[in-house]
Amino acid sequence: MTRTPCFLALATAALLGAPAVSLAAALRVIDVKIGSYYIKPDKISVTVNQPVTLVIKNQGWLIPHDLVVKAPSAGVDFKVNLHGGQSGSVTFTPTRTGSYKMYCDKKPWFGKSHEARGMHGVLEVVP
Numbered sequence: 001m002t003r004t005p006c007f008l009a010l011a012t013a014a015l016l017g018a019p020a021v022s023l024a025a026a027l028r029v030i031d032v033k034i035g036s037y038y039i040k041p042d043k044i045s046v047t048v049n050q051p052v053t054l055v056i057k058n059q060g061w062l063i064p065h066d067l068v069v070k071a072p073s074a075g076v077d078f079k080v081n082l083h084g085g086q087s088g089s090v091t092f093t094p095t096r097t098g099s100y101k102m103y104c105d106k107k108p109w110f111g112k113s114h115e116a117r118g119m120h121g122v123l124e125v126v127p
């Protein structure tokens, strides 16, 4: 009978221990919210040569938005397109420090682009 708690403690340690910790250290996850007409946060700092995942949610319910960064020379080149209410993610490893523009590239046939309405920000890659 005295063995049971000991076994449970070992099993718990095995389930919650080292593997979860090393995964958390290996991959950084940043939540990004987009909507009409914002990107939050509008300045994101990531570390060079470290993989990062952006989990992006379009908080609107009608208007599609996307999040674009075109910096192939820095190892960052993505466009995540999201319908209203939809979430998506992108994982990348930036390879060069610097500041890169992130924006929504949607533009209705009438009126201003989403970028001009405020959907722009900076992805900063730091040492």
Ligand SMILES: [Cu+2]
Residues within 6 Å of the ligand: 035, 064, 065, 066, 104, 105, 106, 114, 119
């Ligand atoms: Cu947009």
